[in-house]
Amino acid sequence: xxxxxxxxxxxxxxxxxxxxxxxxxxxxxxxxxxxxxxxxxxxxxxxxxxxxxxxxxxxxxxxxxxxxxxxxxxxxxxxxxxxxxxxxxxxxxxxxxxxxxxxxxxxxxxxxxxxxxxxxxxxxxxxxxxxxxxxxxxxxxxxxxxxxxxxxxxxxxxxxxxxxxxxxxxxxxxxxxxxxxxxxxxxxxxxxxxxxxxxxxxxxxxxxxxxxxxxxxxxxxxxxxxxxxxxxxxxxxxxxxxxxxxxxxxxxxxxxxxxxxxxxxxxxxxxxxxxxxxxxxxxxxxxxxxxxxxxxxxxxxxxxxxxxxx
Numbered sequence: 240x241x242x243x244x245x246x247x248x249x250x251x252x253x254x255x256x257x258x259x260x261x262x263x264x265x266x267x268x269x270x271x272x273x274x275x276x277x278x279x280x281x282x283x284x285x286x287x288x289x290x291x292x293x294x295x296x297x298x299x300x301x302x303x304x305x306x307x308x309x310x311x312x313x314x315x316x317x318x319x320x321x322x323x324x325x326x327x328x329x330x331x332x333x334x335x336x337x338x339x340x341x342x343x344x345x346x347x348x349x350x351x352x353x354x355x356x357x358x359x360x361x362x363x364x365x366x367x368x369x370x371x372x373x374x375x376x377x378x379x380x381x382x383x384x385x386x387x388x389x390x391x392x393x394x395x396x397x398x399x400x401x402x403x404x405x406x407x408x409x410x411x412x413x414x415x416x417x418x419x420x421x422x423x424x425x426x427x428x429x430x431x432x433x434x435x436x437x438x439x440x441x442x443x444x445x446x447x448x449x450x451x452x453x454x455x456x457x458x459x460x461x462x463x464x465x466x467x468x469x470x471x472x473x474x475x476x477x478x479x480x481x482x483x484x485x486x487x488x489x490x491x492x493x494x495x496x497x498x499x500x501x502x503x504x505x506x507x508x509x510x511x512x513x514x515x516x517x518x519x520x521x522x523x524x525x526x527x528x529x530x531x532x533x534x535x536x537x538x539x540x541x542x543x544x545x546x547x548x549x
Contacts, residue, residue, distance in 0.1 A: 280529030307523035352387035
């Protein structure tokens with residue numbers, strides 16, 4: 240023990256995917272491919288948007304922030320996961336585990352806030368097109384970004400202290416590929432009710448509220464679109480929202496499924512399925528987001544083609 244008064248172990252052992260240890264090397268292949276596609280796709284989005292003045296518009300700026308958050312989210316977990324699969328590097332320090340936990344949840348809450356900002360952008364563009372440029376100014380965009388970061392930091396940093404206060408006198412083996420709040424808390428030899436309740440409050444007060452705001456935004460948007468006289472105008476308006484809706488579905492549905500199974504469904508769903516799903520959750524949305532926007536957004540598609548042709 241590094242400190243007998245705090246009862247914190249020097250390190251934890253991340254065991255990977257229980258029951259599939261012999262398949263770790265095989266499983267690492269799609270993980271590695273998806274991670275490389277995530278890095279390349281989102282880096283291209285950031286480069287294209289950041290270097291083209293014509294794309295310095297609110298929608299594309301939010302998309303660039305989303306791409307940055309996707310890279311940070313997947314990079315918080317995948318390198319360690321691959322090191323477990325390839326080099327049997329199961330050890331992670333206690334503080335390293337706390338940092339990884341903070342990074343995962345912090346990026347998740349920030350990305351949720353960015354998706355709300357993108358919904359507000361679509362609301363302004365479709366429902367109030369004449370005042371769009373005067374409403375979503377550069378100053379407002381930066382205020383929204385700062386608020387997203389500060390909110391995430393303020394609601395996630397207590398999780399670190401809640402984990403540090405717990406004693407870990409028993410096992411230091413985490414049956415997962417990365418450190419996550421509940422996977423750490425369950426190893427504690429003390430009551431973790433406060434941790435569970437706080438996580439429920441954070442989920443309801445951040446992501447839950449964000450989802451409600453997004454739903455309300457799109458209810459108003461769809462009502463405005465259906466009032467349009469021209470079918471071509473309706474189709475164009477719906478088309479501008481489809482990319483964002485697809486990203487929302489990819490982000491929230493797996494996230495809430497993982498959240499519920501980690502707290503309620505772990506008795507009924509096998510650990511290997513839950514851990515596989517948790518890994519695909521931090522890989523699939525970041526990989527698919529640039530593909531969705533690259534295919535659906537003509538301006539981005541043209542700039543990417545031009546960049547590679549050069």
